[in-house]
Amino acid sequence: MSTPDVDLELELTRLVQRVRRRSIQIVSGLHRDLDYGTYLFFLAICDAPGQVRGADLAESMGVHKSTASRAIAALVKYGLVEQHPDPSDGRARLLVPTEEAAERLRGYRTETHERLVRLLDGWEVAEIDAFSGALRRFNDTAESF
Template identity: 30%
Template sequence: MAENPGGREESLDVIQRELTAFARRARSTAARLHPDLPLVSYTLLAHIEHSHGCRATDLAAHYMLDKSTVSRQVAVLERLGLVERHADPDDQRIQVLRPTAAGTQTLASTQASRRAAYRERLGTWTSDDLEQFAEYLLRYNSAGEDFPPR
C-alpha cells in the first residue's frame, strides 16, 4: 500500500497542534497544583527524587537544557526549600542535589494530584490503549535524545 504524503503531513500537523495543547495544559495543571512550582522545576525535582540525588549537569544533560536554565530552576527549588546541595562523598568538589523532606512531600502530593487528573482524563481508555500510548510516548521521547540543548 502506497503512503499518502499529504496524509502524513496532515498527521504531523495534528501531532504538532495536539502536543502544543498538551504542553499548555501540563503547564496550567502544574501551576494550579503548586503555584510556586513551575513545570520545569517540578520535572527537575521529580528527576532528582527518582535518581536519589544528582548533579545539576546531569539534569541539563538528561533534559537537554542549558546549564543556566537548570541553575535558575534549581535556585527556585532551593529558595522554596524543596532541594538542598550536599557534597559528593567521593569528590567533595561535586555538589549533589537531593530533595528535602518538604520537597519529597510536595512532590508526592503533586504526583497524586497529577495521577488523579490522568486517571480521570484517561478513564475510558482500555488498558491496551494506555499501554500503546505509553509505548508511543517512550518511542517519541527516546527519538529526541540526539537534539542539541535548548
C-alpha cells in the same frame, strides 16, 4: 510516506499546553516565587537515583553550569532542596529534595495519576495500551532526533 494530517500537530500542541498549564499550577503550589525553568531542575533532582551533583545535573539537562547553579541556589533558598558535602570531592555538593518538598511532589503526582485514571474512564484496556505504545514510540523517536 504520506504527510500526517495537520490535526496531529494541533492535538500535540493542545496536549503540551494543557500539561504546561497543570505544571505551572504545581509550581506555584511548591513555592510562590518558583518559576517553571527552576521547577524542571527540581524535578530532575527528585527523579535522580539518590543524590546528584550540580555539574552532573547541568550536563544531563544540557545547560551551562552557571544556569544550573542559579537554579540550585533558588531551590535551596525556597527550601525545596538541600545540599550536602560530596565525600569524594570536597568542593562539590550533592543535592537532594527536602522531605517536605518531595512529599508534596509525590502528592501532585498521585493526584495527576488519579486524574489520568478518571480521564481514561470508559476506554478499553487495548485502547490505553495502544495510546501508551504510540506515545512511547513517538517520544523515543523524538529523543533520537
